[in-house]
Amino acid sequence: MGELFDNFVNANSLYKAFLLSKRNSIWKESVQRYESNFLLNIYDSQKSLKEGTYRQKPFSTFTLNERGHKRFIKSLHISDRVIQKSLCNTILPILRKHLIYDNGASLKNKGISFTRNRFKTHLHRYFREYGNDGFILFCDFTKFFDNIPHDGLMKFFSRYIKDERILKILYDCIEMFNIDISYMNDEEYKNCMNNPFSLLDYYNNKLNTNRKEKMMRKSVGIGSEISQISGVGYISYIDNFIKNVCSVKFYGRYMDDLYIIHKDKEYLKYLYEMIRIKIDELGMFLSDKKTRICKLNRRFNFLHNTYILTSTGKLINTISHLTLKRHRKRIRKLLYLYKSKKSEIKLSDIVNIHKGCMGSYRYYNSYIALVNMNRYFIKNFNSILGVSYGRK
Secondary structure, three states, X not given: OHHHHHHHHOHHHHHHHHHHHOOXXXXXXXXXXXXXXXXXXXXXXXXXXXHOOOOOOOOEEEEEEEOOEEEEEEEOOHHHHHHHXXXXXXXXXXXXXXXXXXXXXXXXXXXXXXXXXXXXXXXXXXXXXXXXXXXXXXXXXXXXXXXXXXXXXXXXXXXXXXXXXXXXXXXXXXXXXXXXXXXXXXXXHHOHHHOOOOHHHHHXXXXXXXXXXXXXXXXXXXXXXXXXXXHHHHOHHHHHHHHHHOOOOOEXXXXXXXXXXXXXXXXXXXXXXXXXXXXXHHOOOEOOOOOEEEEOOOOEEEOOEEEEEOOOOOEEEEEOHHHHHHHHHHHHHHHHHHHHOOOOOOHHHHHHHHHHHHHHOOOOOOHHHHHHHHHHHHHHHXXXXXXXXXXX
């Protein structure tokens, strides 16, 4: 146990964590200031951790529009980000041994591409056994990160991490996400853990009184690496139940999106009820709107991709309509910014943005959609680019 904490506070571990933390954010003033005295800053962090005096700085909060969804972000200061990076690098190898292989989010050598490939692999394997006559259950959560309870999360960490000093730091970091709900009356406060909570609505409606008379111990904000590990690991209980207890082969999860492929629709309904019971035990909430059972021989969507499994076993993977719609909207916005001179964006940057997006779509079975998208881009920029609008 002592070795685990020593690995966490080791100066080399903290320095490696800083090199990883500054990626894609070296342009920030706070990162540059930290790097100018990084040896002294690492020493101060190491000393405070060893002496037990480390206290996390307040979050920087802002909203982010991602794929048409507004998300409330709680960003860490670079000094706290370095400490959390080193902490996560220390405990993740221990936690990862208890995660299933098809849990694909926020882990090294995994990600959204890994999950999509595993999803295709499961579809192909299912077809070889049963054909395309079957069903697939998709489940999604209501405000996944906003409703992770702190007590249950600490039970999860303490099940595998036995070093009390590391657990104390994890506890302090998670407690920073406590929500001030002093605006609630006693009855609402009593039932706050049993109702879905939305962090975005909470800040949009300016419900934070800062009185801290009543605090709700749930929610982990997007923007912290501990939050990502919490999302990956907290409901791994569900993963192990489906994979090991129910012996379901064709199952996978990407954070709060999970799928189960099976030939029996009634069995999927049974699994859905079991999942709901287990999720209630964890203090989480399923989204009835996004949870559905689809037939395999019809069109279905997963992780913003559209799939069709034909009777011959061919899997047609096309770009979703919403992705194409967003790209057209992006083209119109870039044209507006360029013409209005409200931004210093260059024409070459706009072309590269379009080419980059089209390059990421080249693996899909959507040739006609991509041709039409190129035509749409040329039609909007033909007067600027000097390119004639035609069929090529």
